[in-house]
Each structure stands twice: as C-alpha cells, then as structure tokens.
Amino acid sequence: MTRSTVSRLVDELIRAGIVAEHDPRGAGGPGRPAVPLTPAGGTIVGLGLQVNVDYMAGRVMDLTGAIVAEEHVAGDFESSDPAAVLSAAGDLTRDLVGRATASGARVARACLGLPGLVDTGNRRLLLAPNLGWHELTPADLMGPRLLPPGVELLVDNDANLAAYGVAHEAPGRVADSSTFLYVAGDIGVGAGIVVDGRVVRGQHGWAGEIGHVSIEPTGPQCHCGARGCLERYAGKHAVLEAAALPTSATPADLAAAAASGYGAPRVAVERAAWALGIALAGTVNVIDVGEIVLGAAFIPLVDLLRPGIEEQLRVRTLAGPWSSTTLRVAPADAAPAATGGAMRALEWVAREPAAWIDAVARTSA
Template structure:
C-alpha cells in the first residue's frame, strides 16, 4: 500500500472571523490533550471554557483529521454516566527536525503523538564544503529521513532546520553563519526545491533557540520560566527563555553570545572580530588546547564525529592527563565568566549547558560555577546555577521537530486528510 502524506492548506489571506475562531478552538482542544494522557469531552469543556456541544463538534473534526483518537471510557465516580475519553493521536502526521553544524548533520523525526521515527547524526564537514554542497548534502539526508518516516506510517507535515547563526525566520534565510561561511543563504527555499513534490513547508531557525525550546519543554530544567541555554559546539550561542517565552529580539537575532568580546587581545573569531567568547570556550578552542595535533582546520585532517573528539578528551581527563586538565580548567573559567554576563543581563534561574559542555560537565562545572558565584552582581540573591543538559548533541534537532508540532497544534486545519486506512485483506 502506498502512503499519501497529509496535504496542507496553501498560505493566503487570514481566515475570516468564524474560520479563525474555529481554528483557535481546535488548537485549544489539542493543547489540552497535549498536556494530559487522555481527557473526556466534558473535562475539555470544563478546562477550556467551551460549551460541551462545541467541544463535541470540534472533536468530530479532529477525529476525522486523525489528530485524536478515542481510548476508552472514563468513570467519574459511582454516580453519573461514563465519559468517553480521547487522546492526542496523529500517528500519520510527522514532524522532521534537522540541524546542520560545522561537522555534522543531525535528524530527529517524530509523529504528533511523540513517537520517535528516525534519529541519527551524520559526520559531515559543512564548514569546508561550501554552502552549495552543504545544502545538497542536507537535502540527501532529509530525503532519507522522510522515506524512513513514511515507512513508519507518517510523512512530515513540516520540516524545521537548526543553523548556527543569524536567521531571518520569516523568510527562512540564513543571514550570517560565520563558522559555516554562509551569508544571505535562502536555505528554506533551496531545501524545499531539493525535496521536490509533494511540497513540504520548510522553516529555518537558530540552533540555540531551538535547543532552548527543547530544554524548556522536555529537558533537565523543563518548565523553568526563566532559563538560558548555551550551545557547546565549535561555535557558542544561546537561547533565552523569559517568562516561559523564547526571547528573539527586535529582528530575531538575539542570543549571539558567542560573539561577545571577552578578550580584546585574544585570537580572531570566524566572524572576523577579535577575542569573542567562542574563541575561548568553543569546541575548537578546547581541542586546540587539549589535543593540538587534532585541531580543527589542519591540512589533511579528517573531520571526526564531535562526540568522538569529546570522548577522547574525557578519557584523558579521567586518566589525569595534565595538558587536558589545564585546558578544561581554563575553558571552565571562561565559561563561568561569560555565564555571569548572561546572569547579570537576564537573571535566569538556570543556565543549561549543552553539546560538549554537558559531556564534560563533571570537569567544567566546578570551575564555571565558581566564576559564576564570584562575578554575578546579585549573588547569592540571584540563585542562578549551571546545570548540564541531558539531550546531548540532538537538542537542536529535537527542538526543531517540536516547533513543527507546535505549528500543527497552532493550526490543525493545515492537516486536511484523514489517516490512511489499512488495505482490506
């Protein structure tokens, strides 16, 4: 049986009043179900403030679209009629999250119910390949992921790509990614063209912003309304959650903390400036100090998986190698210094460190936390602490997939077709 992906409504003028209200109410019902394993229609009406008849009508539409399913009967005590419970479903609706970074491409594909359909990381020298080759490789990896998702019974209703740099989210254009040497790259349009029909909407966003969303929804500090996430890659960026909302700034370019100047007499950064924070704490800086013979950019040096580099350093640290211990202590001190700047600016409750920072947290955090305590102006009243992410190098691709799911929940009417029915035997 061939599988037809769910079609989506074409973008156009905003819907008129009644259509907009219905879309908002459908979204409201899905949000209630997203936060609970299952609910009866009566419970949804009580929680949402909608009339029971309205909820029943909305539920009929969501059942037809295959976004919810009935899961049994709920008994509300000895008195009263049993209530039929429903749960979020959408097993036929996929969300594909991707990340392209200096030395890898990551993939995280799920369906609307949260089932992980595909997850992998491909070692790739995106920095040295040039934008055209890198986008083509990204397209090939995306096609493989889409096919894997289709074989699992769900085709992506959307794709989101995380990139380490400044992104014009509305247009899907990478304005500047210094470590990839990309400038004004229309990534969303190019990737959509490479994937071909059926056309799937493609969004692009900053990697740290998407990782911050993943941390806020399902990470070690999930639900913390004031949170900063720090990427630990070759580059360093941050996503800032304030009052439970992602802070983007006036033009959507907030969070480029890796390019804060912390050492006017330091080395040149990929952005062209001198002494940026990522030249002190990025993975390239640590590798250069801990394993100079394997530094990034050496002629003829193959590009290993970043996890392998970090594992080599962890083994050296565990065995007490002096050069590695000194390198990590220095990075930890700079990490704490930069973290104190963020703590003084945003007053977060938690700074979550991800990527390689998390992998080496055992050795980095004591140095970083000491600097943080010493340099935060409001300490101890600020109560900010550094914690290690548990999402690993896949945080950004996971956050990208969750953004696609949020788009679907925001507007369920974009999913037009009911799920495929099994072929009769």
C-alpha cells in the same frame, strides 16, 4: 461551551488525526463513563533538520513526542561549499519524508537549524562563520520536490531550536523548568534565552550569540573576524587544540584526559570554564535568569566545568548575594536542534488545530 459543542470539536480533532480516543473509564459507575483523549501517534509529524560543522541530522517526530524516523551523518563542513552540503541535506530530507509518509503519517512542517545568524521571517541564513556561509536561502539549494505540497520549510538558529526542545517535554507540552539560558558547546558556542517555554529572539531574531562575547579584546582571532570571542576559549576545537588533543577527539575523550591528571587537558578545560563563567555572569547581569542549561559538547564536561563557572558567577553576578544561579545539564542528544526543530514544526498543530485542519483541507482540494 455546551457538551454537544465539545463533542463536535473532539470529533473534528479525531478525524484530523490530532487526538486519539481510548476505551472508556469508569464503566459501571454513576454517570457517563469518561473517554480518555491523548495526542495521536504516527498520524501527523514534524521534521527537524540540523547542519552543524561536523554532522548533519534529521528527526521525524509525531504529536506524542515519539521518533518516527531519524538520520545522523558525520561530515566535515567547516568552510564548506553550501550548495554541496545543502544538496546532501535535501537528499536526507526527501529520504526522511518518504519514510514518514510510507508509514501513513502527514508532514506538518519542517524546520532547519543552522549555526549562525538567521533571518527567520525570510528564511535566509545571513552568516554562519564556522561553516563559511553567508547570505543564502537554504531551500533554494536543497533541491526540487523537497517537501510535500503545501508543507513549509522554516529556518532558525540551531541553539534556539535546541533550547526550544529542552523547554518542552513533547510537542505543545511545556516542561516544568521552562525559563532558563541554554548554552550549547560545539565548534562554536551558541545560546538560547527561554522564558515560559518561548524563545526570546530580540528585535531581529539574533539574540543568544554568546559565543561572540569578548573575553579578551586582544585574544585569539575568531572566524567572525573579531578577537577574544568566547568560542576561541570554550568551543570544541579550541579546547581540544589547547589540550594537545586531535580535533577528532570527542568531548568524552577530553573529559577522560582532563580527569586523569593535571596536564594540558585539565588546563584547557579550566580555561574554558573561566571564559564561560565570565560570559555567563555578564549575561545573567543583563537578562536576570536564574537557571543555566549546558548542552551539546559541554554535557560530558559539566562536572569539570562547574567549579570554574560557578566561581565566576559568584564573584561577577551583581545580584549574587540575593539570588543564586543554578547550573544544570541538558538531556543527552546527538542532534538537539533536530529534536527542537521537529517540535517547533508541530507547534502550530498543537496551538492552532483549527488552522491546521483548514490548511489541510485547502491543500487537498
């Protein structure tokens, strides 16, 4: 491209609020001084939303990765009424949108993460066993005037969104380590497969349901209807029950109890590590990934889980003698799917700025 074409395109991006121009550098030296350009802050934002079994959350992020507004609401949504819960999520959404627009920002998209099977094309939740929800369209239950005109609500699996967030340093900027298996421990156990910063979804978009891999075919009954699923050994409630701790205890409470001596909490965590190691080794054998990232409720327990997981990976991974699997921890985040959802909501602005500019022009006309 010619210099004039580049200048014209940059001017368009500046006018659209996608990039910001800074003071020239190198003034006084030979040639024209360089004008630094960076993603614009506070102009265009993405809204990430998350409904989990024990909380709902929302996070508004701008193109620099800065948080413009956020909210985290504790709750008990196990086997809940989806109309009531999603109506509350709609109120949270409208509040966050209002706070963002009051600051002068324009909302690009919103993305809702749910713990279950999601038909992303039709933006429908098919099944969320721990919530007790099935076959619903979240936008229909979140109420009217949810988002500004022309702004879409995407729906995705929460582990996929969390994995997307871990794979990116900021909207549109892939992290150095961007190929891995992300595994989130909560009431359920979910996973996201990431290759070069992109989430691998499978034919129907349902890849990553590691929580329903069978550890013992005759094991305890799972909410999904099957027996012996991983989440009945490594899900937060399952581990707390085995540890003889109340389900209100935090993962940090469990870690402290397990580290204090060899009693029920330590046995429960070691059992979870054994089950996780079996499921993860089988997954590594199938998808050939060299890095596993543990997130959500697993973060405080990583040091206690690591020996049991790595032992199972060592003895059960066929390629173990030739290739090791690295186990690392995700950044601490109270609502990782909300973070990933906000980044994904901004993805099309970062990847296709011309399409974004055209869409804004049509909406404003």
